[in-house]
Amino acid sequence: MASEITEQYLKIIYNLTEDGGAAKTNDIAHALGVAPASVTQMIHKLAKQGQVTHEPYHGTTLSPKGRRIAKKIARKHRLLERFLSDMVGIETEAGHEQACKMEHALSAEAEEALCKMMNHPSTCPHGKRIPKCERAMTCEECSSEALKLSDIKEGRTATVSHLVSKNKEELCRILAMGFVPGARVTIEKRLPMGGPMIVNIKDTRIAIARTIGDVLRMVEDT
């Protein structure tokens, strides 16, 4: 497990070398808000650990090992930024600062859930690409892991992860009833003969046809 400071350095180098090239010591110092001298010292340490390669007068690049760690942390950072900006409504700059602190505490499980909840965002609020996760499947396959409403058993509770509908009017109707991402839905009754499902959402009972319910993608409570 890399230390927080290591992660921070690797992430910055990742950011600076994303479009190719090497990271200049001065740029790293600027991005981290520390003196170039301490950057040089840290780079030497990282190079010794085999995380980066440093060529004098050229700059620093990530080794495959360092890149893996850096990618993971950059992914967490950008997902968190997206979350803070979209779901919490924090300004982009403040969001960035907080994401810098939160990224180190975020577990792999939480990261996966966050990605699912936000329906696999591709970029952070600054427009940078969010690195893909290491799961051996595409985002579509990962999405389809989310259940449809009609897949959920009677008596179970699940959370709306996202909605899939081509029909905007239908979508708005469903949203207006409170089926918004993050809403918790309890299945009270599944009526027979392909009848509607009776669900409880925010203390309100709603009969919803299975076909409409399947617009909702759910993550079941564990």
Next chain:
Amino acid sequence: MEIALAGNPNVGKSVIFSKLTGIGVISANYPGTTVEFYEGEAKLGEMIIDVVDLPGTYSLSGNTDEERVATDLLFSRRPDTVILVADASRLERSLVLLFELLESGYSVVVALNMYDLAKKAGLEIDVRGLEERLMTSAVPTVAIRDEGIDAVLQEAIRLRPKSGFRVRYDSHTEEIVSELVDMLDEREWPFPLRAVAVRILMGDRMIRKQAGDRVTSRADALAEKFEKQHHESIQAHIQRDRFGEAGRIADEVVSRISPAEKRRSSLSDLTIRPATGIPILLAVLAAVFLTLVFGGGLIEQALVGAYEELARGAFDNLKEGESPVVQGVLDGVYLSIEAMLAIVVPYILVFYIMLSILEDTGYLVRVVSLLDGIMHRIGLHGRAVIPMVVGYGCNVPAILATRAMGSKRERVILAVLITIAVPCSAQTAIIIGTVGNYAGVEWALLIFAVLMALLAVLGLVLHRAMRFEPSQLMLEIPELRRPTIRQTIGKTGIRIGEFLTIAFPLLLAGSIVLEILMAEGLLQKLVDPSEPFMTGVLGLPAITVVALVFGILRKEMALQMLMVLFGTSNLALAMTAHQMFVFALVMAIFMPCLAALAVLVKEFGVKSMVGITATSMLLAIAFGAVANLILGP
């Protein structure tokens, strides 16, 4: 001074409305929709305040007919104040609609209705805190017990600064909103540009039309970009932020002071659990049906008996010495009034009272949910059950009841099924009075079976032919509750009035024409020319054509007519059992009576009415001819 009542469905809005306005309420069907709304006047001291009750909606985005009617009314009436009726025990949901009203710049007073239920559920609402957060007034009410109604009205007529409360959306949405706001001109809009921008994004047709292509296409491009980037539509984000904000405020102002009492919902639950719900439903349907057929029949007899006793003499006196034409007119008037007494009070009034109770208790939506699956299999959906049951009493309210169906197509299909394949109580009387009495019960049951089969086949054929998907169900199921007498009376009154204004003039005119024809002996002239058809195709005595034509006016009169024509009350002397079977079958399918025709025109237009009538006549003749062929002379 004008006030509008807004609110989610099932929050007690119409109870508040009926308490505010009392009598003099009118209902209107919004042009081009099946959505009804009500208007009335409230009095406060000397002041008269117009009150309009908007259809219950969850949102103002204009994505359903109800929402469109509500936004149109708000837009065109510009009410001075909007009273938002909220269910205090489920505040969060109502707050979302409130946010939209505030965003659009309306001056809003919140009625925290069902406050007693919230207390019972162990909730305490910090009303002051709510007012402070929303920068508007809130008044606890218990509408069914008249509590807080005056206070809401007092609050509504007070001038107050507009609330500055706005929901903040996520930063990307805010960016898009402000870009759109910059493209709009404040002078062209009666409400804040922020609301205009949000409503364009949410797909409000009216606003989009007014905003013009330049703004909407920019909005669509931005929304598309948003969706690409976030993998989620901007509408979902906007609504999610509203619900999020509502949840936050509700958490802050609502506190649980005691554990919730065990919900008194056992009956409520039993009605939607299939194992118990279906038997309950059958019992309720049977009760409705029996009340209409037997209760209605008893009231009809009593009323018509009393009317004949009271009015017959007077009309006979008037008729004395007058020309046949005048006598015909008088007879027509006499019979129309009788028909009204025979249909309106026993069947329609009784039905409307029951319907209103079933609606207001919240039972109807349970029936709809329960049967939705089964009904989909035969091309209809759950809501079709009610009009069909009603149709066994009288077709007129049944056709009116089709309004509960989602789309016009479904309404038409259902109306066709009802007018053609569901025998009304008068048609049942003919079947029982002829076939049942003289040919045996099994033959009468056979007719009902034929009609049932016709219903199923016709339903499937129409379902295929009209190529429609029954609209998908999504509706709130409220807890069962006690309806108020006042609301029941009010609703029934409005509906009866509506029925009378369509049916009575037509019935009057039709009766007069028919009576004149009879008086002039013109109807009898039909007998000879129709003989080849009546006897040749249907195998019936030619004179029965008079009863068929007469049946258009009043089906139950056809039986009496038949006896008059044959000059005997023992029909077995005049017709064979087979002839009776054919006659009853034809009468049961044959064209709807005049009152039903009038409602068909009112609800669906002349074209659909002609189509339905022609279909029913053709089917009646076809069935009669086939029955005649099979049974032989």
